[in-house]
Amino acid sequence: MTVNNTMDRFRTMETFVRVARSGSFTVAAKQLGLSRALVSRHVGALEDRLGVPLLHRTTRSLDLTDEGRSYLTFCEQMFRDIEGQERALVETPAEPSGTLRLAAPKSFGALHLSDAIIAFARAQPKLHVQVILENVSFRPTDFGKRGFDVVLQFAPARNASLTETPIAPMDWLVCAAPSVLIREGRPGVPADLARFPCLLHESALPNDRLWRFEGPRGPVTVKVTGTFSSNSALALRKAAIAGLGAALLPRYVVADDLASGNLVPLFSRYRVAARPLIAVYPRSPETPLKVKAFVSFLTEWIASRGGNLTSAAAR
Structure with a gap:
């Protein structure tokens, strides 16, 4: 016919x-x-x-x-x-293909993102994934100049040309080694940190030397000082284990150290606000399929672990 x-x-x-x-x-x-x-x-x-x-x-x-x-x-x-x-x-969407160029913080990337990327790569064999780990504040122009498709970060971008999708909340806490608590005395409330050696973030978040807590009587803000600083959570973790001071760190970085006793959590009655892991990518009428696929995968990957990421890779 x-x-x-x-x-x-x-x-x-x-x-x-x-x-x-x-x-x-x-x-x-x-x-x-x-x-x-x-x-x-x-x-x-x-x-x-x-x-x-x-x-x-x-x-x-x-x-x-x-x-x-x-x-x-x-x-x-x-x-x-x-x-x-x-x-x-x-x-039925086509399979993601081409190259996905991704940037992420060093600590999160080194401890956890590589496992997620391996699983994602297995699920998307037609997609080439490039992962860049560095602790810098990204600008909208980086997507064009450096060819990034997605940036993972813990601070909002707050730019009209970018889309922000929350992936998962990440718990943070203040901890210290037993040795520094014996030497300096254990701080009883967050205000005591003003006179306690602390480990400082560099180029992390605005006013990151102001540590904020939620306590039984409301919010508390403490300005901290110290003689050691780094832009790497992994370096701060090691300095904390060495007894150089108290550190404000993501739980996923120190979970194993808390379990082993190498580090001790401080202020059980006070909570540090969780910081969301955010996927940032250029705003467009239609988000590229490879970006959609990765954001969805990473969100489900973390959720499947109950958000309880451990730091086994740091050992």
């Missing part, structure tokens, strides 16, 4: 369905944008091909024959099947 013959067959079948459902050649013609005469010829041609009458025609009514009712059911089911298959084809 030629293409034209196939198209003619579908056209006559569609015309018949319109006539049967509307009960009128005139109404069907208006719906299809055809002349009444052409609609009548379509139905006649269909009846000739099938060799049976599909309609009883009188001057006052238009009724389906038994064969017409059976054929109408067949036609409608066929059109539903075609529409369903086409809709499924359109709605």
Whole structure:
């Protein structure tokens, strides 16, 4: 059967369905944008091909024959099947492909992101993933100049040209080694940190030397000082274990140290606000499929672990 013959067959079948459902050649013609005469010829041609009458025609009514009712059911089911298959084809996304260039903080990337990336790469074999680990504040221009598709960070970008999608909240806490607590005395409340050696973040968040707590009597802010600072949570962790001072760190960095006793959490009645891990990427009318796939995967990957990330890789 030629293409034209196939198209003619579908056209006559569609015309018949319109006539049967509307009960009128005139109404069907208006719906299809055809002349009444052409609609009548379509139905006649269909009846000739099938060799049976599909309609009883009188001057006052238009009724389906038994064969017409059976054929109408067949036609409608066929059109539903075609529409369903086409809709499924359109709605099924293509596999992500090309290159996904990703930037992330060093500590999170070294401890956890590599495991997630391996799992993501296995799930997306057509996608090449590049991971850059560095502790810097990214600017909107970095996406164009450095070719990043996604940046993971703990601080909001607050830029109208960028989209921010929260991935998961990350717990933070203040901790110290037993040795420094013996030497300096254990601080009882956050205000005591003003006179306690602390380990300071460099280029992390604005006012990061102001440590904020939520306590039984409301919020508390303490300005801390110290003689050791770093832009690496891993370096701060090691300095804390060495007894150089108290550190404010993500729980995922020190979870194993807390369990082993190398570090001790401070201020059980006070809580440090969680900081969300945020995926930042250029705002566009349609987010690239590879970015959607990665953000969705990482969100589910962390959620599947209950958000309780450990720091086994730091040992």
